[in-house]
Amino acid sequence: MKRILLLSSLLSVMTLNYSCTNEAATEATNPLLEEWTTEFGVPPFDKIKAEHFAPAFEAAITEHNAEIEAIVANEAEPTFENTIVALDNSGIKLSETGLIFGMLSSSDLTPEMEKVQDELTPILEEHSNAIMLNDALFQRVKAVYDKRNTLGLDEVQMRLTEKTYNEFVRSGALLQGQAKERLKQINGELAVLTVDFNKNLLADQNAFSLHLEANQVTDLPESVQTQAHEAAVNAGKSGYLFTLDKPSMLPFLTYSSNRDLRRELYNGYLMRGNNDNEYDNKEIAEKMAMLRIEKANLLGFDSYAAYVTDDQMAGTPEAAYELLEEIFYPAVESAKLELEEMNVMFQKDYPGQTFEKSDWWYYAEKVRKDKYQLDEEAVRQYLSLDNVREGMFYLANRLYGITFRPITAPRYHKECTVYQVLDHDQSHLGVLYIDPHPRSEKSGGAWCGNFVEQRYVDGERKAPVVGIVCNFTPPTGDTPSLLSFDEAETMFHEFGHALHCLFADVRYRGLAEVEGDFVELPSQIMENWAFHPEILKVYATHYRTGEVIPDNLIQKIQRASLFNQGFTTTELAAAALIDLDIHTLKQATDIDINAFESYNLAKRGLIEQIAPRYRYTYFAHIFAGGYSSGYYFYLWAEVLDKDAFEAFKSSHDICDTALAHSFRYDLLAQGGQRPGMDMYRTFRGADPDKKPMLRARGLLKEEPVVEEESSEELLETVAELPVMPVEPGMAPKKPAAPLKPTIKK
Numbered sequence: 001m002k003r004i005l006l007l008s009s010l011l012s013v014m015t016l017n018y019s020c021t022n023e024a025a026t027e028a029t030n031p032l033l034e035e036w037t038t039e040f041g042v043p044p045f046d047k048i049k050a051e052h053f054a055p056a057f058e059a060a061i062t063e064h065n066a067e068i069e070a071i072v073a074n075e076a077e078p079t080f081e082n083t084i085v086a087l088d089n090s091g092i093k094l095s096e097t098g099l100i101f102g103m104l105s106s107s108d109l110t111p112e113m114e115k116v117q118d119e120l121t122p123i124l125e126e127h128s129n130a131i132m133l134n135d136a137l138f139q140r141v142k143a144v145y146d147k148r149n150t151l152g153l154d155e156v157q158m159r160l161t162e163k164t165y166n167e168f169v170r171s172g173a174l175l176q177g178q179a180k181e182r183l184k185q186i187n188g189e190l191a192v193l194t195v196d197f198n199k200n201l202l203a204d205q206n207a208f209s210l211h212l213e214a215n216q217v218t219d220l221p222e223s224v225q226t227q228a229h230e231a232a233v234n235a236g237k238s239g240y241l242f243t244l245d246k247p248s249m250l251p252f253l254t255y256s257s258n259r260d261l262r263r264e265l266y267n268g269y270l271m272r273g274n275n276d277n278e279y280d281n282k283e284i285a286e287k288m289a290m291l292r293i294e295k296a297n298l299l300g301f302d303s304y305a306a307y308v309t310d311d312q313m314a315g316t317p318e319a320a321y322e323l324l325e326e327i328f329y330p331a332v333e334s335a336k337l338e339l340e341e342m343n344v345m346f347q348k349d350y351p352g353q354t355f356e357k358s359d360w361w362y363y364a365e366k367v368r369k370d371k372y373q374l375d376e377e378a379v380r381q382y383l384s385l386d387n388v389r390e391g392m393f394y395l396a397n398r399l400y401g402i403t404f405r406p407i408t409a410p411r412y413h414k415e416c417t418v419y420q421v422l423d424h425d426q427s428h429l430g431v432l433y434i435d436p437h438p439r440s441e442k443s444g445g446a447w448c449g450n451f452v453e454q455r456y457v458d459g460e461r462k463a464p465v466v467g468i469v470c471n472f473t474p475p476t477g478d479t480p481s482l483l484s485f486d487e488a489e490t491m492f493h494e495f496g497h498a499l500h501c502l503f504a505d506v507r508y509r510g511l512a513e514v515e516g517d518f519v520e521l522p523s524q525i526m527e528n529w530a531f532h533p534e535i536l537k538v539y540a541t542h543y544r545t546g547e548v549i550p551d552n553l554i555q556k557i558q559r560a561s562l563f564n565q566g567f568t569t570t571e572l573a574a575a576a577l578i579d580l581d582i583h584t585l586k587q588a589t590d591i592d593i594n595a596f597e598s599y600n601l602a603k604r605g606l607i608e609q610i611a612p613r614y615r616y617t618y619f620a621h622i623f624a625g626g627y628s629s630g631y632y633f634y635l636w637a638e639v640l641d642k643d644a645f646e647a648f649k650s651s652h653d654i655c656d657t658a659l660a661h662s663f664r665y666d667l668l669a670q671g672g673q674r675p676g677m678d679m680y681r682t683f684r685g686a687d688p689d690k691k692p693m694l695r696a697r698g699l700l701k702e703e704p705v706v707e708e709e710s711s712e713e714l715l716e717t718v719a720e721l722p723v724m725p726v727e728p729g730m731a732p733k734k735p736a737a738p739l740k741p742t743i744k745k
């Protein structure tokens, strides 16, 4: 069935206005081209249809071109205002349309949206190229840049000027003739290949499923059976269906005692985009890697990774490698110990056989149960989606005094819930959409983005509209959505990105973005709070009985927190390493991407029982997302987030409002107005220290652990805390401290 938007509202429009449906796309009624009259400026999702995008983009591009022409045609001497600011204010309609399209095409890639995406990608790429390679425009930017020190610019204006100039240079503005033409071609080809990569991945992933009978699922928890049965019913089948979506696959790998089926499912996952069929991604990835080398070389860098890291915190690929290797090698050693432990159990089941990749989850779960008596399914009962969401709202209220009020607003899918976000003084901060469950039109994973970006209009802050999109375990029958440990952590993670967007208070649009290796700091720091006993006690109540998570379960969670870290860290660092490996190649040559991957992993001693978290043929982060040469960003930012959380821990109040105040105003609200490291130092009063991160991953074993409150002590503190308010909108207000904190080193 073709779905574009929230189905129920769309159907009602179609029924009421049956004869008018074909006129919906005419310009006069295109909601993307009109002023929205919706409350809080949310996009009128109930009116936006796939066919509105092409005319909207067309009009927005025309408008943008006229704005650029006006800047170029200005006969006055180039100034900061008439060039840099004018450029910053141009293309607003285009970026507004682009944000909505980007978000919707990731969460609802219907065939109609896919068609629009195919048609528009080259057009948008060409438009962006035309501006970045517009020499007359660049000459005006350069004129301002060259005299920037004489213009009396403040720190933010100076940064905007330098950033604008650098963006032109990084896009090839200094290139001439042939080289410039070739760069345009490369950009165009890369844009198309990116879309193809993603489409293939989605199609290949959807092409695989494991269709089972009742007698093949008896050892799975009831919730997993129900979910698989519902998946089968939705696909018009009987029995039980398992797919390569992680919420479907991981429970099967964890609980099924059928080794052959585990192997079949996991191999399906590992082979995505690598099946020599029409959805194969090998050639696309190889071609992209080669085009990127050529692009980097044209722009004066010896590799694509050098080009990417040049304007990141890391600065060079070597700095990123250094961190990754510091993590990878000890992680592999930890993983070997974990494997040894699991292999004892495995040998009892399969004497003399070799432990395989697809056995890891099943035996890890057995060890977890045996050694730590921790049953993930038991934890799930306390982590309903509603609880976790209220828990993160509670945390944001304690830290920042903000509240979340459920509202009725236009939605693009009926599963979305929408909240107005109120600041500590009850002023409007923004709107948050949460879209939690998998759909076949949705890309895998979890992400957060702006539907409407924060910006300034005539000196007034225009509030953002933000979306969190996930693929969490759906509700089944009368059981609500119960999240796994990882899912609950992911929810807090994406919420951290959402807060970053919601708190944004950035003067110029061109300074909205932070460095890539800084991006995950605001999100990952939230994971530290997610399972802290003090916070857990507030939100984790049993979905049926309402019982607060028992102390002994919290203690088990804490004790098991380092369990399997060798595996998790290894697969993460391995993926980051293969990303850098392919992007530090210096010359475009023919490579076999599978052989290249295996060679580099074997060279570093990755054990055969672990695959990198992503293999090249389904590594969408680097071939279809913004993380090429940047998968290391997560680990880089983890150094920052663990060290930043250390500040809260050592203040003896993990929700210290003075620290939270600084974290918000000195860091989150700034966007990219200052370099990431400068903002970090302002918050922390020091450079980030790697040790808290290495310790948290169990990689600092020989070092005496810094004394911390034991979980028992923490649990005592918890008893005195206020109970979480039932209505998020009713949460007690705790205004953020007005003064900057004194930060202890």
Ligand SMILES: [Zn+2]
Binding pocket: 493, 497, 520, 523
């Ligand atoms: Zn993230």
